[in-house]
Amino acid sequence: MQTAAAKIRYTPEEYLALEEQAEFKSEYHNGEIIPMTGVSFSRDRIITRLCAYLLQALQDKNYEPFSSDVRLWIAKYHKFTYPDLMVIQGQPQPYQDRTDTLTNPKLIIEVLSKSTQDYDQGDKFKYYRSIPDLQEYLLINQYELDVQQYTKTDSDFWMFRAYETAADTLSLTSINVELTVATLYEGITFEPAKS
Numbered sequence: 001m002q003t004a005a006a007k008i009r010y011t012p013e014e015y016l017a018l019e020e021q022a023e024f025k026s027e028y029h030n031g032e033i034i035p036m037t038g039v040s041f042s043r044d045r046i047i048t049r050l051c052a053y054l055l056q057a058l059q060d061k062n063y064e065p066f067s068s069d070v071r072l073w074i075a076k077y078h079k080f081t082y083p084d085l086m087v088i089q090g091q092p093q094p095y096q097d098r099t100d101t102l103t104n105p106k107l108i109i110e111v112l113s114k115s116t117q118d119y120d121q122g123d124k125f126k127y128y129r130s131i132p133d134l135q136e137y138l139l140i141n142q143y144e145l146d147v148q149q150y151t152k153t154d155s156d157f158w159m160f161r162a163y164e165t166a167a168d169t170l171s172l173t174s175i176n177v178e179l180t181v182a183t184l185y186e187g188i189t190f191e192p193a194k195s
Contacts, residue, residue: 028080042142042188043111047084057177071101076130085109087175104133107174111140135174
């Protein structure tokens with residue numbers, strides 16, 4: 001008679017110790033360690049160009065962008081994730097004085113991939129909404145011109161807006177920055193749809 005192998009569960013401290021030695025990044029979901037999926041040229045181009053744009057736009061302002069090398073701790077759900085891009089206001093609020101893990105993003109940006117888009121649009125957004133400082137969530141589709149923006153209102157409701165043309169101006173109200181959708185997709189060539 002075979003027995004199912006017991007699922008290994010880790011504490012946050014065990015995960016962080018393993019992550020410091022790991023060759024590849026993994027997320028932490030309430031005791032489970034989940035390997036992250038690969039990257040693509042388009043995804044990396046979008047993230048790199050957007051980070052460079054935000055660095056310039058936020059110069060001399062009280063905001064700072066962080067790339068996907070910085071982890072996010074979501075206390076309510078006991079999760080560590082690596083958002084593609086986060087922007088904080090003021091000083092970083094680290095998790096347990098760590099210099100690699102934040103707790104206070106004002107804006108989170110994710111570039112959708114085929115393997116993560118359902119998670120990014122569903123459960124992950126639910127987890128992100130529990131972060132008190134979070135005011136805005138932006139999802140960028142790397143396969144076609146499609147940007148989804150969620151903005152938190154003063155009444156704690158989340159408003160949705162979709163952008164589907166390059167000429168649209170995207171207003172990141174949480175950090176007082178505007179840019180065109182074309183700026184997000186600069187240098188990206190979409191593959192023709194397969195029939």
